[in-house]
Every structure is written in C-alpha cells, then in structure tokens.
Amino acid sequence: MGASTLLDLLYPPACLLCQDRLEAWHPPFCPVCLDSFQPAQGAPVCFDVQGHPAAFETARAPWQYAGPMIQAVHDFKYRQQRRIGRWLSQTMAEQAENELPIDQVDAIVPVPTSWPKARWRGMSAPAFLARDLSKRWRKPLKTRLLRQRWFAVSQTRLSRSLRQRNAAASHRFGAGHARRLRILLIDDVLTTGSTANACARLLKEAGASRVFVLSAARTPAGAGR
Ligand SMILES: [Zn+2]
Structure with missing residues (x-):
C-alpha cells in the first residue's frame, strides 16, 4: 500500500x-x-510607513488576502490546519525562488507574535511557515532573533494608526545578533507593513545588512491603510 x-x-x-x-x-x-x-498582482505595494522609507528591501506575497483566501489563512492560523500551512509555504517558496535572491539569504526569521490565539503547540503561524521554508532551502531558522515583549491587542482589530503605534511599541525589544546577515523575514499576512517594517528596522539596528519580506498573503493595495 x-x-x-x-x-x-x-x-x-x-x-x-x-x-x-x-x-x-x-x-x-x-x-x-x-x-x-x-494572486497578489502588480508591483509590490510601496510600504511608506509614516513618511519614512521602508527598512526592508522589498516585500513579496503569492496571494491577495481577499475572498476565500481569508478563510484559508484563518483555518491555518486558528484551526491549526497544517496542510493549508504547508501548501501556503510551498506557494511562497515558488514565488520567492523567482523573485527574491534566495541564494543570498543567510537566515530566515519569523515575525514574532505572542497573541495566544495565534499560537499552537508552541509555534506561531509565521514560525510554522518559516520552518517549512528553512527546511526547503536548508537555511538557518532563527526564531529567537526577534523577541516580542508584549502584544497587548490583536493587530487585526486595531485601526491603522493604533496598529502602527502598537507595532512600534511592541517591537521595541532587543534584536539578537544579526551582524551582516541577509535576512528573509516571514509573516502570514502583510497589511500595512508596519509590523514587518518595525522588525526589519530592529534587525538592521542589530547589524543585518539586508532584510527581505515574504508573506503568504497581503491585503489588496489601499486596504487597511
Ligand atoms: Zn473547494
């Protein structure tokens, strides 16, 4: 059999x-x-966070966070549908291999989350995706490089300005040793990009030379802004 x-x-x-x-x-x-x-179409959204240039080089996502994809991501994140997670990570990999300099990436880092609903069996959705990708590309997975101190309120329930303030505050934590590393930062859904940007800035402050962002989905241009 x-x-x-x-x-x-x-x-x-x-x-x-x-x-x-x-x-x-x-x-x-x-x-x-x-x-x-x-598919997430067109040029990558220019994440102009509060008038400052983004701290990351570029952001990619295979899917638009719209329609049935919202349910698929939800089932992965909150109903522990690992098969959806594996499928998402595969589609992320296929896009990244075409559009990002994966051979130059030194480490894979998930966006940290401590929101309890987004964690299961000790692993967050971004960490699950990052682990899959690190296995596929045989790149080191660094889950402790960014450590979140607190994440008081779900990002998705906040207004944009609150979300940006919350992201700035909640990511005011130390980034570990990242000297000269070229990092691929992994998230499940990219909305305003402010969380990814806060993480990228911390990684840069810790010495990372370049940060690329790869998420499973992103909100359609203009949404959530
Ligand atoms: Zn179906």
Whole structure:
C-alpha cells in the first residue's frame, strides 16, 4: 500500500475549504476553490510607513488576502490546519525562488507574535511557515532573533494608526545578533507593513545588512491603510 493510499484511508481527501471530495490527495483544495484565490498582482505595494522609507528591501506575497483566501489563512492560523500551512509555504517558496535572491539569504526569521490565539503547540503561524521554508532551502531558522515583549491587542482589530503605534511599541525589544546577515523575514499576512517594517528596522539596528519580506498573503493595495 502506497503512502498516499494509506493517507486517503485515514483522511478521505476533501477540499479543506468547501469539503468537496478531491480526486487526488494533493493539492488540499478543489479546483474551484483554488481558482478563487487571487494572486497578489502588480508591483509590490510601496510600504511608506509614516513618511519614512521602508527598512526592508522589498516585500513579496503569492496571494491577495481577499475572498476565500481569508478563510484559508484563518483555518491555518486558528484551526491549526497544517496542510493549508504547508501548501501556503510551498506557494511562497515558488514565488520567492523567482523573485527574491534566495541564494543570498543567510537566515530566515519569523515575525514574532505572542497573541495566544495565534499560537499552537508552541509555534506561531509565521514560525510554522518559516520552518517549512528553512527546511526547503536548508537555511538557518532563527526564531529567537526577534523577541516580542508584549502584544497587548490583536493587530487585526486595531485601526491603522493604533496598529502602527502598537507595532512600534511592541517591537521595541532587543534584536539578537544579526551582524551582516541577509535576512528573509516571514509573516502570514502583510497589511500595512508596519509590523514587518518595525522588525526589519530592529534587525538592521542589530547589524543585518539586508532584510527581505515574504508573506503568504497581503491585503489588496489601499486596504487597511
Ligand atoms: Zn473547494
């Protein structure tokens, strides 16, 4: 019995979003749901955070955080759907391999989170994605490089200005040793970019030479601003 047959017996293949039966084990979504995911299109959003140039070089995401992708990301983050996480990290990898200088990256760093709902079994969603990518590319995973002291309120429930203030405050923590490292910073969803920017700035202050940002999805241009 092949591994996939065994898996089919254990978990009859069904689309993780609409529950329709799947013909094949992979991918985890039916063709209709897959088609409904919108690629993040056009030039990367210019993250002009409070009038200052972004501390990171560029940000990439394979998907727009819109429509059924919102549910998919939610199921990954809050319902511990690891198969969605693995699929997201694969699509992130495919895009990054085309659009980012992955061979030059020295370390992979997840955006830290301490919001309890976003953590499961000791791992946050960004850390899950970062671990997958670090295995794929055989790059060091540095989960302790950025340490979050506190994260009082969910970022997603705050207004933009509050979110920026919260991000600035909550990331006022020490970054570890990052001297001369070229870092790929991983997040699940990029909204205003202020959190990623705060992390990138800390990494730069700790000596990182370049920071690239890769997230699974990003809000459509203009949204959340
Ligand atoms: Zn489906």
